[in-house]
Amino acid sequence: MTDPDIKKGLAGVHADTTAISKVNPETNSLLYRGYPVQELAATQPFEAVAYLLWHGELPTADQLAELQAVERANRSLPDDIRAFIDAMPTSAHPMDEARTVVSLLGSFETAGIANVLDAAGTPAENLDRSIRLFAILPAIVAYGQRRRRGQEIVEPREDLGYAANFLWMTFGEEPDEAVVDAFNRSMILYAEHSFNASTFTARVIASTLSDLYSSVVGAIGALKGPLHGGANEAVMHIFDEIGSADAVVAWLDDALAAKRKIMGFGHRVYKRGDSRVPTMKAALDTLVAHYDRPDVAELYETLESEFVSRKGIYPNLDYPSGPAYSLMGFDTLTFTPLFIAARITGWTAHIMEQQASNALIRPLAAYSGSNERHIEGYVPDAAEVEALERPEEAAG
Ligand SMILES: CC(C)(COP(=O)(O)OP(=O)(O)OC[C@H]1O[C@@H](n2cnc3c(N)ncnc32)[C@H](O)[C@@H]1OP(=O)(O)O)[C@@H](O)C(=O)NCCC(=O)NCCS
Structure with missing residues (x-):
């Protein structure tokens, strides 16, 4: 439980x-x-x-x-x-x-x-x-x-x-x-x-x-x-693996069937889209035009729309920045x-x-290991017995 x-x-x-x-x-x-x-x-x-x-x-x-x-x-x-x-x-x-x-x-x-x-x-x-x-x-x-x-x-x-x-x-x-x-x-x-x-x-x-x-x-x-x-590195490996926009659907079918995580999508905090993506996507669009690489934008947009429509999980900043850096x-x-x-x-x-404004960061953990047990034949000495009788002070 x-x-x-x-x-x-x-x-x-x-x-x-x-x-x-x-x-x-x-x-x-x-x-x-x-x-x-x-x-x-x-x-x-x-x-x-x-x-x-x-x-x-x-x-x-x-x-x-x-x-x-x-x-x-x-x-x-x-x-x-x-x-x-x-x-x-x-x-x-x-x-x-x-x-x-x-x-x-x-x-x-x-x-x-x-x-x-x-x-x-x-x-x-x-x-x-x-x-x-x-x-x-x-x-x-x-x-x-x-x-x-x-x-x-x-x-x-x-x-x-x-x-x-x-x-x-x-x-x-x-x-x-x-x-x-x-x-x-x-x-x-x-x-x-x-x-x-x-x-x-x-x-x-x-x-x-x-x-x-x-x-x-x-x-x-x-x-x-x-x-x-x-x-962001993993996103680029995915782009290289897919190759081109027309291969997205088949690739995604296989990846989702294999329960793979699609890198560059999802975020612990943002669940409806990463606030940084539109700005980085605009920068990527500028680069696509500058280097005349519409194929990159096509792959980007096809994977995004396929994945979002299937899973409802949106891109994070690493998704546009990977191809932009490339x-x-x-x-x-x-x-x-x-x-x-x-x-x-x-x-x-x-x-x-x-x-x-410091406080030592030291959370607690709920113990889930085995119950207390002892080494056979071990006899605690007097100091240990005394410490065990004062458990709060002995705890480190
Ligand atoms: C970022 C991330 C770790 C956030 O995770 P989280 O808040 O702990 O959420 P979870 O990993 O528990 O995901 C919740 C559900 O969405 C799915 N999901 C989340 N991100 C996914 C992704 N990128 N691809 C496929 N499925 C994903 C999970 O498999 C899980 O499904 P389940 O409930 O059926 O098991 C996660 O979205 C992820 O691994 N993304 C890929 C890595 C990435 O891009 N990281 C950069 C973050 S800026």
Whole structure:
């Protein structure tokens, strides 16, 4: 019998308050610090949205210029970090690569902090660390894709904004404005989403007063799973498997008969459609026109309408972003690392919010194992007998 107090998967549980974002499934809306995400995506550079998530307000022109200057100054991969990356096999999954590099950066950045009591860092130190991670992650992701393709590293360009420079470092070509705009929008849409699994993981780790890098490493591990961030990669595998729009119906018949989950559809919170999809779908449409690939739109729309009419389950953000990233030229394996580069802003805002008003996150579990039993012949000593007589004090 299920205990009504148990909320499996913490579904429906409010674990804390947050002032960073609000997901409202009833009105199908997502607000970052009060602003609808689609308005931010249409009007702001990603750097301004990062500032908003960290500080609670959009930056003034001077504040934005200041953040952009720090971001541009911290874009390059230091040689020692690059040497470590080169020591990793090119066959390593890029999520494992990114997770390892963030951990490595942490060991360099927090070197000298010997006392675990100081690990959590001050708010100012954590903001600096957040900005530096935000600045360097594009280099890690871009170099990762180039390394797997056997290409040389491309150094960042200080004259380009975040999104344009990210594309430049990945492809070594100055990107078209339409592509920069679609990419910038995708970064904003992926930046933050309340207590999703990876953000919650980051908050759990932050709540122990561990350091920011440890929280981010844990969050990357959570993001890798196909029920979370790994879905955008999985969507592209499905597109490759189906091939073209005319193969959708037969493919879906087989997939549903085999009880497969169709990646890119469904959401724990949104049950009537993901608020971010229309904006990302519009960006995908721009890319379809830019690259003249109507076949991609046809496959996208056919699978969507077939699946929605059969199951009543709607696409999530990973559904349009997968093919959009593919059209831009990113390898399928690079999609989830792009999600890291965007979500680092939300994760770090949550880590700082958690530590500003901390309570150790430690839920209870209802035990469902065997009844108490004993090792034959074992005789407890006097101290143990005494502790058993004071069970509340003995419990750890
Ligand atoms: C995101 C997700 C984990 C949310 O799951 P959830 O809230 O725990 O809901 P469940 O997985 O329990 O799904 C409820 C029902 O819908 C079905 N369902 C949900 N998403 C589905 C999908 N993408 N394909 C097929 N069936 C799906 C489940 O099989 C389940 O059916 P059942 O009641 O007959 O067993 C789930 O929709 C999913 O696995 N989607 C695919 C992965 C994905 O795109 N993740 C990115 C999320 S942003």
